[in-house]
Amino acid sequence: MSDDKVDTSKVVNLPLETKTQKKAKEDRLRCVAQGQLKLYDPKANNVQRFIDLLSQRINRPIAISLLACVHCGMCADSCHYALARPADPTMTPAYKADQIRRIFKRHRDWTGRIIPWWVHARSPASDEDLNRLKNIVFGMCSQCRRCTLNCPMGVDTAALIRMTRGILTELGIVPEGVFNVSRDQWETGNQMAVTEEDYLETLEWMKEEVQEELGVPEVDIPVDKKDCDFMYTINPREIKFDPRSIAHAAKIFHFAGESWTMPKWGWDQTNFGLYSGDDRLGAYVARNLYEAAKKLRAKRIVISECGHGYRSTRWEGYNWADYDQKIPTESVVITLIRYIKEGRIKVDPALNPEPVTFHDSCNIARSGDLVEEPRWILKRVCSDFREMHPNRTENFCCAGGSGLLSMAEYRPLRLEVARIKAEQLKATGAKLVCTICHNCVDGLNDLIRHYKLEMKVVQVLDLVANALIVPGKEPSFQK
Amino acid sequence: MSELLRILENEIQIAALSFLGIVYLFRIIWLFKFVYHKERTYPAGSARTGVIYSMMNVAMPWAMESVRKKPFFYVQFVIFHIGVSAAISSTFIIPYWPGLFKVKAVVILFQLSTGAALIVGLLRLFRRLSNPALRLISSLDDYASLILMILFFAAGIIAIPNRYETDEWPLIVFFAITAFLLIYVPFSKIGHYLYYPFTRYFLGKTMGHRGILPRKKSKTTTGADSNQ
Numbered sequence: 001m002s003d004d005k006v007d008t009s010k011v012v013n014l015p016l017e018t019k020t021q022k023k024a025k026e027d028r029l030r031c032v033a034q035g036q037l038k039l040y041d042p043k044a045n046n047v048q049r050f051i052d053l054l055s056q057r058i059n060r061p062i063a064i065s066l067l068a069c070v071h072c073g074m075c076a077d078s079c080h081y082a083l084a085r086p087a088d089p090t091m092t093p094a095y096k097a098d099q100i101r102r103i104f105k106r107h108r109d110w111t112g113r114i115i116p117w118w119v120h121a122r123s124p125a126s127d128e129d130l131n132r133l134k135n136i137v138f139g140m141c142s143q144c145r146r147c148t149l150n151c152p153m154g155v156d157t158a159a160l161i162r163m164t165r166g167i168l169t170e171l172g173i174v175p176e177g178v179f180n181v182s183r184d185q186w187e188t189g190n191q192m193a194v195t196e197e198d199y200l201e202t203l204e205w206m207k208e209e210v211q212e213e214l215g216v217p218e219v220d221i222p223v224d225k226k227d228c229d230f231m232y233t234i235n236p237r238e239i240k241f242d243p244r245s246i247a248h249a250a251k252i253f254h255f256a257g258e259s260w261t262m263p264k265w266g267w268d269q270t271n272f273g274l275y276s277g278d279d280r281l282g283a284y285v286a287r288n289l290y291e292a293a294k295k296l297r298a299k300r301i302v303i304s305e306c307g308h309g310y311r312s313t314r315w316e317g318y319n320w321a322d323y324d325q326k327i328p329t330e331s332v333v334i335t336l337i338r339y340i341k342e343g344r345i346k347v348d349p350a351l352n353p354e355p356v357t358f359h360d361s362c363n364i365a366r367s368g369d370l371v372e373e374p375r376w377i378l379k380r381v382c383s384d385f386r387e388m389h390p391n392r393t394e395n396f397c398c399a400g401g402s403g404l405l406s407m408a409e410y411r412p413l414r415l416e417v418a419r420i421k422a423e424q425l426k427a428t429g430a431k432l433v434c435t436i437c438h439n440c441v442d443g444l445n446d447l448i449r450h451y452k453l454e455m456k457v458v459q460v461l462d463l464v465a466n467a468l469i470v471p472g473k474e475p476s477f478q479k
Numbered sequence: 480m481s482e483l484l485r486i487l488e489n490e491i492q493i494a495a496l497s498f499l500g501i502v503y504l505f506r507i508i509w510l511f512k513f514v515y516h517k518e519r520t521y522p523a524g525s526a527r528t529g530v531i532y533s534m535m536n537v538a539m540p541w542a543m544e545s546v547r548k549k550p551f552f553y554v555q556f557v558i559f560h561i562g563v564s565a566a567i568s569s570t571f572i573i574p575y576w577p578g579l580f581k582v583k584a585v586v587i588l589f590q591l592s593t594g595a596a597l598i599v600g601l602l603r604l605f606r607r608l609s610n611p612a613l614r615l616i617s618s619l620d621d622y623a624s625l626i627l628m629i630l631f632f633a634a635g636i637i638a639i640p641n642r643y644e645t646d647e648w649p650l651i652v653f654f655a656i657t658a659f660l661l662i663y664v665p666f667s668k669i670g671h672y673l674y675y676p677f678t679r680y681f682l683g684k685t686m687g688h689r690g691i692l693p694r695k696k697s698k699t700t701t702g703a704d705s706n707q
Binding site (some may be wrong): 058060062063064065067068070071073074076077078082089090091092095098110111117118119148149150151152153155156162314315319320322324325328329365366371372390393394410434 | 510511513514515516517519520521523524533536537543544545546548549552556569608610611612613614615616617618620621623662666667668671674675678679681682683685689690691694695
């Protein structure tokens with residue numbers, strides 16, 4: 001394993017890049033003109049705006065988390081940043097959370113307002129201080145929530161980090177990658193700026209692929225079909241880089257005899273609002289999807305394999321959008337379990353003979369509710385399933401969570417701390433690592449290349465599609 | 480018993496305790512002024528069970544990896560807080576139920592509890608001073624709170640036999656520290672016990688609603704049957 005150490009004092013002082021912000025302003029983008037996407041204004045009193053926004057955004061659970069930390073340091077043992085860099089005290093989750101806690105104490109807490117020096121209370125002095133805060137909350141924490149579950153007090157440090165990200169996003173003090181993806185999602189309704197034409201063409205292409213592969217012309221990928229059993233929503237990455245997952249889903253849904261559709265608008269189940277901390281963006285994207293399901297009179301929403309997409313669509317989105325959940329919203333993993341249990345599809349584990357391990361996505365295991373479910377499937381579609389340790393809610397982050405994959409400036413540090421995950425993967429001896437998160441797919445692939453592990457990343461749909469017993473077809477057909 | 484000790488044990492302690500109660504009341508009112516958003520999703524688990532599990536977390540050292548990795552730290556936590564309970568109880572037993580400390584075994588039990596907590600307090604202070612990560616996050620309040628507790632335990636050990644006829648000074652010191660503690664606590668990190676039920680409640684409620692806590696065990700049933 002690599003011993004390269006990143007100088008985190010340099011990471012903390014990485015400057016704020018605003019080239020794409022300037023371009024967005026020059027291009028007079030709709031989301032900028034309408035005030036949805038905020039730009040950095042060096043002439044504004046950003047410190048005061050930060051303090052005002054902080055006061056507005058603290059809710060009761062956040063206030064309690066800001067007050068309750070006793071600085072016991074137990075969180076250090078749960079954080080992959082702190083574990084990978086034991087000699088660097090700034091990696092301790094409590095230290096990172098203290099960067100926002102000290103501002104809260106200085107302006108809202110009794111003791112901190114009267115004797116700030118006694119409780120480490122301090123206000124940011126300049127935009128440089130806010131930029132340093134940006135580099136800590138965006139670059140040194142993947143909001144994996146491992147420290148939250150390991151805090152004896154129950155302090156939700158990940159929630160504090162997200163709130164801070166949201167305030168900085170409101171001031172335009174964000175990494176360029178976060179700005180760019182937020183811009184795309186505001187402008188196009190999906191985070192990879194996939195055009196409607198590209199989207200529909202890709203679906204058509206995948207439909208033809210499956211029809212040709214199976215020799216069954218009835219296989220369909222319906223779009224905007226009303227009154228279906230479910231509306232299937234995907235990650236734009238599936239359109240751009242990995243459309244096979246859509247083909248796999250279409251194939252399985254066909255054999256299960258499913259009545260399903262994809263929406264023409266509101267199909268992106270991912271949500272960069274989760275990462276940027278921008279609840280307005282979160283609400284906008286989630287509402288698009290919920291409204292699409294309503295318009296199509298779908299009986300449920302099914303979310304393809306995506307960690308933050310599942311968390312955003314199933315859990316956070318309804319709350320961000322102030323939208324009461326009206327129909328069941330489930331992961332495709334649950335849909336697959338239903339098919340297997342009801343005998344709607346048949347699978348043969350012998351078709352996946354290679355050793356497989358499972359990586360729990362943080363957003364699903366620690367902020368969602370699926371830990372046993374993917375395992376239930378894997379044990380039925382793979383002949384050699386191996387747990388990695390620790391697992392389930394104690395699993396380590398792929399190190400690419402919370403949008404870090406879009407922030408190139410933090411990549412060296414991300415890969416350094418990914419050593420913890422790499423060691424976990426290596427110890428399994430598995431050839432395939434399965435995950436139900438597209439973000440984790442990229443995060444794991446990156447670390448697998450970096451640490452030269454001989455592993456391939458797959459998803460549950462890949463393995464189920466491969467293990468599928470196609471009526472009247474030879475197993476060799478299934479590739 | 481001197482007038483000074485009598486006042487310290489009674490009027491001053493009651494006044495300090497009342498002050499603590501009033502400040503806590505204001506603190507809770509202040510906390511409840513922060514908005515709390517309504518949950519709009521279908522549950523995947525039980526918020527109530529999550530809250531109970533989360534609250535009981537303190538008594539389940541196996542529940543958190545951080546504690547499993549450091550069982551000695553958990554033992555220290557238990558010893559320290561038993562000592563806190565013993566020392567605080569002593570501040571009520573001495574003035575209001577002095578007969579209890581006439582029983583030698585009870586005195587020894589209380590002295591042992593506070594003595595063990597004193598040792599843990601010193602270990603914790605050493606840890607805070609020697610661990611760079613802890614040093615970095617520690618404020619003066621963190622050190623002062625710990626030192627204050629160490630002094631409280633030390634004074635408690637000497638004061639618990641309650642020999643006011645022969646040796647009054649340990650009692651005066653103990654009750655003076657107690658009064659100061661009661662006034663200082665709501666402004667310091669020692670007041671964390673006020674927040675503990677709230678943090679655990681909110682975390683347990685969210686995690687329980689989402690079916691994350693209590694942690695699932697390997698089982699044959701899956702969420703496929705539930706109303707997702």
